Amino acid sequence: MIASDRTREFEDQGYVLQRGFLSADEIEALREALREAQQVAAESDVLDRKGMTFKHNLWKASPKLREFITSPKVVGFLCDIVGPDLWVRWDQTIEKQPGGAAFPWHQDNGYNGLLDMHFQLWIALTPMTIDNGGLWLQPGSHKLGKVTHESIGSHVYNPGDESKEVLVPAEPGDALLFSSFMLHKTNENVTEDQTRMAYVIEYMRLGDVDPFIEAPYLIAARGGEPAAALVPRQPGSRSLRNQRKYLVPRVHRSLSHLRHRLPTKLGGKSGS
Secondary structure, three states: OOHHHHHHHHHHHOEEEEOOOOOHHHHHHHHHHHHHHHHOOOHHHEEEEOOEEEEEOHHHHOHHHHHHHOOHHHHHHHHHHHOOOEEEEEEEEEEEOOOOOOEEEEOOHHHHOOOOOOEEEEEEOOOEOOOOOOEEEOOOHHHHOOOOOEEEOOEEEOOOOHHHOEEEOEOOOOEEEEEOOOOEEEOOOOOOOOOEEEEEEEEEEOOOOOOOOOOOEEEEEEOOEEEEEEEOOOOOOOOHHHHHHOHHHHHHHHHHHHHHHHHHHOOOOOOO
16 A cells, blocks of 8 residues: 555544554564563553553663654654654553453543644554454544543543444554544453553654643654654744643643542542
């Protein structure tokens, strides 16, 4: 598939699946780099939730991962589809153990609070099947833009149009690029002995920002070429448009954090 076809597919469907993106040797090298990074990951960057384990910001602990996520192969694939100028918002490994719970329909913007579309590069480290909690998408749902979500326990949820759901089975080395506005979910891992694993890298266009994460920031591509530059400021942070756009969300987040800390500081108890 040529680049223009992939671009049209992404614009129409909201995702592009590249089978065999990484060779067997490349996927094993990636697994090894991830294992090394996970050993030194900060405790605050590890989340366990009902049989699912998320370890994020691994690129900050690993020169090998920084090299991989800004490599000509990865950058070339991305830039051909979504544009020439990108930075890395974050990365994470996702492990769903046998019995791991379902993760309901959502957009990633529903969790991170961002207003702009960004891009998820999902690389299968193990087979992803209907039984072990593989990924489901609603093709075309990215055209809805940012949607509202309701809170259900620790999750946010928007069912979209479930009649459009499509399972995306994958083998190790397959790569799925999809819009953060894409509604997606994973079901329970009903197997007895299969842990489903994936590595996900989130990229943003250089003109877009995430005001909620800390430096340093990793530039992945400029002008369609790998950049691999660590910088102290997000390139779009000086934009008045971005500053105004996130003024209210930043105030709301600050007040929310204050409300969560205040009872403890006053010696009281939160909750009922």
